[in-house]
Each structure stands twice: as C-alpha cells, then as structure tokens.
Amino acid sequence: MKHHWWLLKLWRYRTAGLLLILGVTSLTILLGTYFLKHLGGRHTPPVVFLKTHKTGSSTVQNLLFRMGEMHGATFAFPSYTYQFEADLVDELPEGSSQFDILCSHMRLNTEELKKVMPPNTVYVTILRDPVQTFESVFSYYTFSVPAFSLAKKAAETTANRSALSVFMESPESFWDPKLPENGLARNPMSFDFGLDLQHGNAANLTALAEAFHLIMIAERFDESLVLLQALLKLKLEELVYVHLNARSARSITPLDETTRARIGAWNLLDIQLYDFSLKLFQKKVEQYGAERLKREVDLLRASSSRIRQKCVARRDVSPEELEELVRPWQSDSATIVGYNVRDNLTKEEQGFCMRLVLPELQYHAHLYFKQYGRAMRPVPTE
Numbered sequence: 001m002k003h004h005w006w007l008l009k010l011w012r013y014r015t016a017g018l019l020l021i022l023g024v025t026s027l028t029i030l031l032g033t034y035f036l037k038h039l040g041g042r043h044t045p046p047v048v049f050l051k052t053h054k055t056g057s058s059t060v061q062n063l064l065f066r067m068g069e070m071h072g073a074t075f076a077f078p079s080y081t082y083q084f085e086a087d088l089v090d091e092l093p094e095g096s097s098q099f100d101i102l103c104s105h106m107r108l109n110t111e112e113l114k115k116v117m118p119p120n121t122v123y124v125t126i127l128r129d130p131v132q133t134f135e136s137v138f139s140y141y142t143f144s145v146p147a148f149s150l151a152k153k154a155a156e157t158t159a160n161r162s163a164l165s166v167f168m169e170s171p172e173s174f175w176d177p178k179l180p181e182n183g184l185a186r187n188p189m190s191f192d193f194g195l196d197l198q199h200g201n202a203a204n205l206t207a208l209a210e211a212f213h214l215i216m217i218a219e220r221f222d223e224s225l226v227l228l229q230a231l232l233k234l235k236l237e238e239l240v241y242v243h244l245n246a247r248s249a250r251s252i253t254p255l256d257e258t259t260r261a262r263i264g265a266w267n268l269l270d271i272q273l274y275d276f277s278l279k280l281f282q283k284k285v286e287q288y289g290a291e292r293l294k295r296e297v298d299l300l301r302a303s304s305s306r307i308r309q310k311c312v313a314r315r316d317v318s319p320e321e322l323e324e325l326v327r328p329w330q331s332d333s334a335t336i337v338g339y340n341v342r343d344n345l346t347k348e349e350q351g352f353c354m355r356l357v358l359p360e361l362q363y364h365a366h367l368y369f370k371q372y373g374r375a376m377r378p379v380p381t382e
C-alpha cells in the first residue's frame, strides 16, 4: 500500500524530478570541468614569463607555448611597446575566465601586469651572462638600434675592426639615451626589467629581482628548467627542448679581453643584476637540494637527448634551406639557424616534433589563431 503511494507521488512530480536530475548532472559536469582545469588535470598556476632579449628566452617560451597548448591555457598576447600596459593585451577570448600564460617580449611593469593576470600568478624570467648577451644583442640589432648602426658605419672606415669593438671603444659617442630605439644599447636586460637606466641602482635592482619567483640562468639552463618544473608543477616530458634562435657561427664576433672588459663596464647595471640573480639562483638550488637537482637534470638530459634523436633530422640549418614554417625570423645583420624535422614520424609524433622546433613568430601566430579564430596583427619582432 505504502509502496503504491510513493509510486503515485513520483508520477505526479515526474517533471520536477527530471528537472532536478538534469540540474544535478549539469552541475556535476560543470564542477568536474572546473576542477579538471584548475585542480585536477591542471595544477599549473598562471605564469608570467618576462621574455628578455637574447638570453635563451625563445627556448623557454616554446616550452611554455607547448605546455599551455596541451593544457588548453588562455594566452595573453600583448603588443610590444617600450613599456608594458594592460591595454596592450588582446581581450579575454569568449569562454575564458582568466589569462593563464603571458610569455612575450615586454618591458616589465608589474603594476600593469597585475591588472591582466590573476593574483596567484607566478613570475619568472631568464638572464644570461651580460657580456655574451650584449654581443648577441649587438649582432642581432646592428641595424635597428641607432647607436649600433652609427658604430657600424664608423667601422666601415677602419680596416679589420669589428663594429662591436669600434662601438666599445667610445660608446658614449654613438649613444643618445633619449632615443627610445636605443633602449637595448646599454644594459639590455635591465631595460627589459623596466629599470630606469639613467638612475638605476643596486637597491631597486634587489627589490625587482626579488619580485620574481624564479630568475632562470641561461648558463645553468637545465637546472633552471628543473626549478621551473617544481614551480609550475610540470612533468619531466614537458621540459624537453631544443636550443632555439641560435646564430650561425659566422654571425658571432669573437671577443678579446679588452672588448670583454669594455662590454662589462658599459653594462654595469646588467652585471649587478646578473650577479645578484645568480646568488638568488644558488640559494634556490640549495633549498631544492643540490643532489636531487643533479639527479633530475640527468634525467632531463637523457630524456631531451632521446626526443632530439627522435625528432631532429638536421640542426644548425641555414634559413635558405628551411621551409617557411620552421624558418626563424632573420635580422638584417645576423643569420639565425633552425631545424629540419625527421619525416618518418607518425602523425602524433610529427605534431609534437614540429612544435618543438617551431620558431617564435610561427608558434605565436598558430596559438593566436587557435584562441581567437582570426589572424593576429603584425607581431613584435623585437
């Protein structure tokens, strides 16, 4: 009797019951998706990678591009000007509640970045030995940084002297600090950090460097990656990389001791920034455990070497031998080499290997199109 009464009630409220079941199911799916994205499948916190110039930053960016694409992350794409501003970032795409990754070239402005990125964002960047960085910057931007172009012209009238050594002999005579295009002509890494180069001093360098959760060091690239892995909760296989955006050997100017010393003196702020960051890095290594780090670096190297063998048919390939898709952007003054991918790969392997060697502009364009369904506006090449 009682049994029948319940059946009758159920029948009467069948529509409401169905609606309730539908509601609960939708909520479960919604929450499930949210937790998968934010807590379950995707532990990675939002990240800003300050892409400094000529420091190995394209290699790190490629890794973040791959990781983000794999996780369905939302990228913030800013256009480049001499100071980052929130308004320079394209709108949030439909269906996204926040930006997850910003890893473009920019001149740091943390207050403006905070307007774009969530509060739990991890801040990361990379620095390289300042003398090597400056040599690379000079070679790559000889014709786009006015101070360097003037030195190049002057060098044409001197026999057997490189433009760099001519510049370093009397840099002040070529350098107009008021020209914004000369931003990279002195202390380029400090410039990317947004420092006031006229008044920059060790005190504000310290505060700035400490604002980063991790400052990677190009000379200790693999250790840097393992520390990044811990910070972003990545898997080992997400750290494999190839060395991107390298110049051909003939674009590199050998440095004698005098030129080295002059580059160091001219870029003193960068030297201070680098030395300070190296100490911070060393502390992080100790906190992590030097032995543990070494073990993980060994694993990473083995894994990277396996993947390179699988993917790369030829390295150091000159631009004229590369298909457009994998040809790095070329400056007027330096040759940038690239990679040919093997052709005996499965479709899935090919997708992975192409992404591994994809130069910055091509990968940027691919992600932009995927995210917005439209071609991006011209990309920053600096």
Ligand SMILES: Nc1ncnc2c1ncn2[C@@H]1O[C@H](COP(=O)(O)OS(=O)(=O)O)[C@@H](OP(=O)(O)O)[C@H]1O
Pocket: 052, 053, 054, 055, 056, 057, 058, 059, 136, 218, 219, 221, 242, 243, 244, 245, 246, 247, 382
């Ligand atoms: N993994 C790793 N470790 C150390 N150095 C590396 C690495 N990957 C790239 N490179 C070197 O970094 C230089 C290119 O830097 P970027 O990619 O930052 O250049 S750019 O500003 O985006 O154009 C460029 O240096 P130069 O060849 O001296 O110009 C690359 O060879």
